[in-house]
Amino acid sequence: MGSELEATMATRTMGRLVLLTAIVTMAAAAGVGAWLWQQGAAAVAESPPPARPPVAAGEAKPAAPSAAPPVLQVPGTLEAFEVTDVFAKVSGYVQSVSVDIGDRIKAGQTLAVIDVPELVKELAQVRAEEAARAAALKSAEAGIAAAQAKGVRSSIR
Numbered sequence: 001m002g003s004e005l006e007a008t009m010a011t012r013t014m015g016r017l018v019l020l021t022a023i024v025t026m027a028a029a030a031g032v033g034a035w036l037w038q039q040g041a042a043a044v045a046e047s048p049p050p051a052r053p054p055v056a057a058g059e060a061k062p063a064a065p066s067a068a069p070p071v072l073q074v075p076g077t078l079e080a081f082e083v084t085d086v087f088a089k090v091s092g093y094v095q096s097v098s099v100d101i102g103d104r105i106k107a108g109q110t111l112a113v114i115d116v117p118e119l120v121k122e123l124a125q126v127r128a129e130e131a132a133r134a135a136a137l138k139s140a141e142a143g144i145a146a147a148q149a150k151g152v153r154s155s156i157r
Contacts, residue, residue: 092116092117097112
C-alpha cells in the first residue's frame with residue numbers, strides 16, 4: 001500500500017514538473033518573440049529616408065512616374081454579406097461544376113450537374129413499363145374494334 005502511494009505521489013510530482021517546465025518555456029518564447037518584434041519595429045522607425053539626387057538651384061525637372069504603384073499591405077478579414085448552404089435534392093456523383101467559390105449567381109442558375117445512375121435506371125424501367133402498357137392498351141382497343149366489327153356487344157361500360 002505504501003509503495004502505491006509513493007508511486008502515485010511521484011507521478012503527480014513529475015506531471016507538475018513537466019507542466020511547470022512547459023509554462024516557463026512558453027513564457028520565455030513569448031518574451032523573446034515580443035522583444036524581436038519590438039527590435040524590428042524600432043529598426044524600421046530609425047532607418048533614414050532614401051537619399052535623393054541633388055538638384056542645382058533654379059533647375060526644374062519634371063516628375064517621372066514611378067515604375068510600380070505604391071502598395072499598402074494591411075492585415076484584414078473578408079466576410080460575405082450573405083452565406084447560403086446549398087444541398088442537392090438527390091445524392092449522386094458530381095458530373096460537372098459550373099461555378100467557382102466567390103462567383104455571383106442568379107436564381108435558377110445551374111451550379112452543378114449530378115449523375116444519379118440509380119434514378120436513370122429506374123426512369124428507364126418506368127418508361128419500358130409505360131411502353132408495354134401502351135402496347136397492351138392498343139392491343140385491347142384493336143380487340144374491341146374487331147369484336148364490334150363482328151357485331152358482338154360489350155357488356156362492360
